[in-house]
Amino acid sequence: MRKRNLAYNTDDTIVAVSTPLGEGGIGIVRLSGRKALSIADKIFASKDKSKPSEFKTYTTHYGYIIRHASLRAPTKSGRNNPIEIASSPSAPRNDRNRYAEIIDEVILTVMRAPKSYTTEDVVEINCHGGIVPLRRVLDLTLSHGARLAQPGEFTKRAFINGRIDLTQAEAVLDIIRSRTDSFMKVALGHLEGGLSNKIRSLKEKLLDILSELEARIDFSEDDIELMPKEDLSKKLDISSVEIKKLIDDAWKGMILKEGIMCVICGKPNAGKSSLMNTLLRRSRVIVTPVPGTTRDAIEEEINLKGIPIRVVDTAGISEARDIVEKHGIRKSKSYIKLADIILFVLDLSKRWSRMDEKIFNDIKSRKFIIIANKSDLPVKLDLNKVKKMLNSKPGKPEDEIIEISMLRKRNLDRVEDAILKKIWHGEIPHPEGAFVTNLRHRKDLEAAHKCIREAIKALEKKSTVFPEIVASEVKEAVFFLNSILGDAIEPDILDRIFSKFCIGK
Ligand SMILES: Nc1nc2c(ncn2[C@@H]2O[C@H](COP(=O)(O)OP(=O)(O)OP(=O)(O)O)[C@@H](O)[C@H]2O)c(=O)[nH]1
Numbered sequence: 001m002r003k004r005n006l007a008y009n010t011d012d013t014i015v016a017v018s019t020p021l022g023e024g025g026i027g028i029v030r031l032s033g034r035k036a037l038s039i040a041d042k043i044f045a046s047k048d049k050s051k052p053s054e055f056k057t058y059t060t061h062y063g064y065i066i067r068h069a070s071l072r073a074p075t076k077s078g079r080n081n082p083i084e085i086a087s088s089p090s091a092p093r094n095d096r097n098r099y100a101e102i103i104d105e106v107i108l109t110v111m112r113a114p115k116s117y118t119t120e121d122v123v124e125i126n127c128h129g130g131i132v133p134l135r136r137v138l139d140l141t142l143s144h145g146a147r148l149a150q151p152g153e154f155t156k157r158a159f160i161n162g163r164i165d166l167t168q169a170e171a172v173l174d175i176i177r178s179r180t181d182s183f184m185k186v187a188l189g190h191l192e193g194g195l196s197n198k199i200r201s202l203k204e205k206l207l208d209i210l211s212e213l214e215a216r217i218d219f220s221e222d223d224i225e226l227m228p229k230e231d232l233s234k235k236l237d238i239s240s241v242e243i244k245k246l247i248d249d250a251w252k253g254m255i256l257k258e259g260i261m262c263v264i265c266g267k268p269n270a271g272k273s274s275l276m277n278t279l280l281r282r283s284r285v286i287v288t289p290v291p292g293t294t295r296d297a298i299e300e301e302i303n304l305k306g307i308p309i310r311v312v313d314t315a316g317i318s319e320a321r322d323i324v325e326k327h328g329i330r331k332s333k334s335y336i337k338l339a340d341i342i343l344f345v346l347d348l349s350k351r352w353s354r355m356d357e358k359i360f361n362d363i364k365s366r367k368f369i370i371i372a373n374k375s376d377l378p379v380k381l382d383l384n385k386v387k388k389m390l391n392s393k394p395g396k397p398e399d400e401i402i403e404i405s406m407l408r409k410r411n412l413d414r415v416e417d418a419i420l421k422k423i424w425h426g427e428i429p430h431p432e433g434a435f436v437t438n439l440r441h442r443k444d445l446e447a448a449h450k451c452i453r454e455a456i457k458a459l460e461k462k463s464t465v466f467p468e469i470v471a472s473e474v475k476e477a478v479f480f481l482n483s484i485l486g487d488a489i490e491p492d493i494l495d496r497i498f499s500k501f502c503i504g505k
């Protein structure tokens with residue numbers, strides 16, 4: 001890939017701590033740029049006195065990070081912890097080694113341009129993983145002329161230098177942020193170019209159509225043989241269908257990435273908190289026979305077959321007896337509004353009440369599952385009545401009601417299956433698919449799709465200037481595909497994308 005012609009200066013050498021700040025076995029300071037090796041030469045001392053600029057690429061070396069006397073403020077006592085291993089080329093011969101200080105004992109790796117993460121010379125210094133050693137090594141590289149990297153700047157350089165495109169750069173962030181194996185697989189697929197290849201192939205098809213149209217604009221029909229209008233239309237239609245498929249499947253990728261929110265609601269004492277604990281497989285929330293035990297909403301995340309699900313247990317909805325309950329119930333209702341899926345818990349041992357009716361009316365137009373709990377007790381709830389109410393909704397009522405007993409652990413696996421079925425509408429996608437997982441990509445695809453539909457409409461009209469109109473729509477569609485790949489992108493959008501990264505990546 002070529003270096004991208006963007007207003008960004010790759011002349012300076014950047015540095016950052018690439019591992020999380022805090023205590024750890026090791027911490028890594030990463031340098032990238034023209035001076036990475038020369039800076040490393042100045043601060044690294046190995047026993048055999050070899051220099052990083054002499055090291056072969058992808059080799060690691062044991063040694064010390066040292067600060068030479070010239071960079072140190074002399075101490076009053078003059079005791080500067082001199083060590084013998086240091087040798088500064090800039091110090092006078094007889095002063096050499098006298099005032100050097102060991103900063104840390106390290107392993108240093110050299111990765112030479114162009115085969116490195118950024119395609120520049122990269123040096124990674126594995127220090128002891130503590131805030132002080134890392135900060136001191138970082139400060140030392142800064143004092144030798146490196147500049148502190150901005151968030152995501154290493155990946156930005158990989159992009160600017162043409163090693164990866166923008167979907168791949170975004171995939172790096174997705175990998176770092178993945179919360180489930182399934183999404184990680186999707187993100188890895190994107191990093192390997194799964195999505196870029198699809199977008200590129202779409203772009204090639206549109207460029208072919210564009211060259212046909214331009215031939216029509218430049219030559220008369222007598223000069224060359226032109227593709228029949230119907231064939232052009234067919235080709236555009238194929239591209240339109242392919243883009244539409246990517247847009248239509250984007251929700252799957254978004255769910256794998258963002259997850260969904262599942263809110264448990266119902267009357268007090270129905271078994272909501274018991275259900276929460278069952279889904280979490282641990283005793284997270286208090287369960288007691290006293291109605292009104294849960295007073296505040298409690299959120300936790302589970303991984304349900306690859307989907308991150310935020311499960312929320314809420315306070316039972318009833319006529320509030322005091323101000324605390326009032327607040328709790330208000331919160332329950334606002335969570336119901338935010339939910340992607342609602343788990344409405346009913347107590348089979350109690351009759352259908354006015355409160356059940358109220359809750360049902362609030363959720364009936366939403367995605368919900370009725371969990372009829374306490375099937376171990378004598379049944380008083382008229383489930384047929386509930387099923388009748390569900391009949392007014394599309395779909396089969398038996399898909400919406402699951403009779404369970406949390407106490408006897410009856411039918412519990414059916415709850416998870418029902419949630420998955422609701423999410424995927426019965427069809428579980430393969431994480432290997434090149435799904436769009438990013439809102440930016442989806443918006444650009446929607447814009448490209450709109451242009452192609454306009455192009456098809458223009459083709460159908462009997463205008464003499466149709467090639468110009470169609471060509472301009474197709475060009476615009478190509479522009480949006482280029483924007484996904486980062487081949488045509490505004491610098492501020494680029495900045496916004498990379499600002500989401502962590503420092504050091
Ligand atoms: N018999 C029986 N009791 C159950 C079952 N599930 C839960 N319980 C009991 O019902 C009571 C209430 O359960 P919780 O899970 O606290 O109910 P809740 O809906 O969270 O109640 P609030 O927080 O008060 O709104 C507890 O005593 C549970 O042990 C069940 O399947 N069968």
Ligand SMILES: [Mg+2]
Nearest residue numbers: 272273293294
């Ligand atoms: Mg509760």
